[in-house]
Amino acid sequence: EAGVAQSPRYKIIEKRQSVAFWCNPISGHATLYWYQQILGQGPKLLIQFQNNGVVDDSQLPKDRFSAERLKGVDSTLKIQPAKLEDSAVYLCASSPLNQSPRDEQYFGPGTRLTVT
């Protein structure tokens, strides 16, 4: 089966600009996650969707970050305006809800964002 797809793979922007990342999860996976991974650290969950509803966005900086998952499939994560500290790899992951194991997450290759 096809894996989690993300685009773009790399993005360089200046601070105060806007940027958007796209994720297409594995077909049939109801749960979708966005993580931020700063260099040298583990991934930090930004937002979790189940179908097209938000389960957890407690660590999403809502003054500048937004995410949506229309029709419960693809998702877009946006940053507006970007700050230097947003430089990181943004990872998308998905997991099934109605099959075992539910717990394992499948990750995409990530988008490396550099803010200058």
Next chain:
Amino acid sequence: SQQGEEDPQALSIQEGENATMNCSYKTSINNLQWYRQNSGRGLVHLILIRSNEREKHSGRLRVTLDTSKKSSSLLITASRAADTASYFCATDVDSSYKLIFGSGTRLLVRP
């Protein structure tokens, strides 16, 4: 905030040797998972151990869990150069399947 802390932060071994990395966490868990991340690639799930299990094996991987000490260890036996990667533990702490990742151990296996 980071739930898990891996130890050591970095490990360098010779091919054929065993590699052991440890993870400590703070709160009660449903399960603990280990993931591998190769340079420039996404994370790959390695193994999951549930809170009522103490040991689990998968190929050259052996995971232990001590819930009384809130710690886990990952053992990779007969290491290969291809095992060079960062290894992360991740804990599932509630019923939402949300994972909290640790800071990772960077493993270098020298040919």
